[in-house]
Amino acid sequence: MSEWTTVIGLEVHAELETESKMFSSCPVVDSVEAEPNTAVDPLSLGLPGTLPVINMQAMEYGIMVGLALNCEIPPINQFARKNYFYPDLPKGYQISQYDRPLAVNGYIDIELEDGSSKRIRVRRAHMEEDTGKLSHIMGGSLVDYNRAGVPLLEIVSEPDISSASEAEVYARKLRSILRYLGVNSGDMSKGLLRFEANVSVRLESDTELRERTEIKNLNSIRNMVKAIDFEVKRQIKLYDNGETVKPATLGWDEAAQRITVQRYKERADEYRYFPEPDLPVVEVSREQVAQIAAELPALPAKLQARFVDELGLSAYDAGVLTAERAVAEYFQKIVDAGVDPKLAANWLTTDLFRMMNANDIERECIERIPVTAQNFASLLTLVQQGTINQSTARKQALPAMWSSGADARAIVDEQGLAQISDQDLIAASVSKVLGENDDMLQRFLGGNKKVLNALFGKIMGELRGKGDPAVVRRLLMDTIEKMELN
Ligand code: ADP
Ligand code: MG
Numbered sequence: 001m002s003e004w005t006t007v008i009g010l011e012v013h014a015e016l017e018t019e020s021k022m023f024s025s026c027p028v029v030d031s032v033e034a035e036p037n038t039a040v041d042p043l044s045l046g047l048p049g050t051l052p053v054i055n056m057q058a059m060e061y062g063i064m065v066g067l068a069l070n071c072e073i074p075p076i077n078q079f080a081r082k083n084y085f086y087p088d089l090p091k092g093y094q095i096s097q098y099d100r101p102l103a104v105n106g107y108i109d110i111e112l113e114d115g116s117s118k119r120i121r122v123r124r125a126h127m128e129e130d131t132g133k134l135s136h137i138m139g140g141s142l143v144d145y146n147r148a149g150v151p152l153l154e155i156v157s158e159p160d161i162s163s164a165s166e167a168e169v170y171a172r173k174l175r176s177i178l179r180y181l182g183v184n185s186g187d188m189s190k191g192l193l194r195f196e197a198n199v200s201v202r203l204e205s206d207t208e209l210r211e212r213t214e215i216k217n218l219n220s221i222r223n224m225v226k227a228i229d230f231e232v233k234r235q236i237k238l239y240d241n242g243e244t245v246k247p248a249t250l251g252w253d254e255a256a257q258r259i260t261v262q263r264y265k266e267r268a269d270e271y272r273y274f275p276e277p278d279l280p281v282v283e284v285s286r287e288q289v290a291q292i293a294a295e296l297p298a299l300p301a302k303l304q305a306r307f308v309d310e311l312g313l314s315a316y317d318a319g320v321l322t323a324e325r326a327v328a329e330y331f332q333k334i335v336d337a338g339v340d341p342k343l344a345a346n347w348l349t350t351d352l353f354r355m356m357n358a359n360d361i362e363r364e365c366i367e368r369i370p371v372t373a374q375n376f377a378s379l380l381t382l383v384q385q386g387t388i389n390q391s392t393a394r395k396q397a398l399p400a401m402w403s404s405g406a407d408a409r410a411i412v413d414e415q416g417l418a419q420i421s422d423q424d425l426i427a428a429s430v431s432k433v434l435g436e437n438d439d440m441l442q443r444f445l446g447g448n449k450k451v452l453n454a455l456f457g458k459i460m461g462e463l464r465g466k467g468d469p470a471v472v473r474r475l476l477m478d479t480i481e482k483m484e485l486n
Contacts, residue, residue, distance in 0.1 A: 009159035023052030036144035046091030058151035066103025101126035311341035337377035
């Protein structure tokens with residue numbers, strides 16, 4: 001029912017792509033590809049007598065993210081032990097941060113569908129270590145400690161998100177920022193980036209937030225959106241039936257497309273956090289913060305502004321082209337090759353994206369499509385020079401480049417796709433088509449202006465699509481005008 005509104009806070013875990021683990025020199029390996037338990041050391045296994053050492057590269061990556069999310073970086077942060085037992089955590093505690101996180105009080109501005117923007121506050125971002133991975137198979141469980149101790153940044157939003165679609169925009173923007181910074185690939189299917197959605201609903205008249213549930217196991221942003229929608233409906237139904245929402249950890253069952261309850265939980269903190277006695281507090285000097293800020297790579301918002309100011313793109317196109325770093329780079333290469341930015345933006349966001357969608361290729365994978373930026377630039381240069389017309393480029397050359405990977409120039413030459421600008425040839429087609437379609441011509445002369453496009457189409461067909469549209473249009477008009485005068 002419409003009087004309920006949605007309240008969402010997102011907790012995001014991002015593995016930081018460092019060479020070694022958070023507290024030891026043990027290498028970080030691909031936790032899906034690598035053989036289980038091939039990247040473990042005494043620290044990953046939590047053996048007695050081991051002592052952690054802070055990975056300063058991971059701390060720097062964390063600060064980069066904090067700054068990119070407009071956070072304050074407190075002068076001191078501190079690690080704490082979060083105590084609980086689970087087989088994927090052999091130490092019996094996770095080293096995390098508690099009351100002194102690395103970054104606090106930030107925000108992400110998200111653009112909504114109606115063109116307005118909304119600020120989602122980021123409460124904190126703190127460093128911790130990842131746990132091992134359990135697989136449950138046929139009556140038993142296996143544990144892989146490759147992932148144990150991998151640097152993990154947890155980014156927690158305030159409950160400022162008011163719908164599944166806002167959550168989607170926030171998630172995409174955050175993922176894009178992480179990728180721009182080069183600290184996380186954003187791969188959710190491998191669990192390198194993990195979203196947990198805290199969800200509750202409220203009435204306008206409520207003075208406090210209601211009980212929330214927490215949805216885990218979300219392996220894609222699409223599934224997160226579906227899970228939130230499902231959960232919101234479930235909660236509203238419970239309240240409408242006079243029941244209550246119990247705090248719980250939920251999962252998304254992808255096969256069944258439904259929420260499952262993993263466990264009901266108590267709200268009280270049972271982790272007995274205390275300051276990690278084996279590590280010193282971390283001091284972050286103002287000079288260090290200033291230096292990291294100065295070296296921060298260009299972020300999507302900044303790049304978007306530059307595409308508008310320097311290349312004359314619309315804010316919308318610039319937004320689409322900068323949402324993914326890989327797309328922005330692909331686009332930049334085309335422009336660097338001398339192609340008009342607006343032409344490039346048009347072709348990229350319509351034709352190329354359409355082909356990528358049809359082939360189920362995510363935007364971030366653009367560098368792996370069969371048409372390289374260089375080759376795409378060659379095609380657009382041929383269009384710009386008038387060697388080939390737009391529709392032949394779109395309907396014949398580009399698909400051929402996609403399927404064969406061949407060079408634009410070679411395809412145009414081999415398939416004879418070059419534009420026909422020869423006046424005599426075009427004039428002959430114009431007379432032929434007008435001669436064969438006197439009925440259409442009469443309708444046009446009688447005032448039905450729309451018929452002109454149909455005649456134009458027939459002449460282009462006669463020229464096998466390769467006529468220079470401007471010349472065709474001009475000769476068609478000239479011929480008709482002469483007829484009108486007679
Ligand atoms: P903890 O995990 O320590 O219990 P909090 O309760 O402060 O932490 O919040 C965890 C996450 O849940 C945050 O992202 C926060 O925005 C969100 N959250 C808190 N209360 C609600 C609520 N009533 N509805 C939806 N999200 C909430
Ligand atoms: Mg939490």
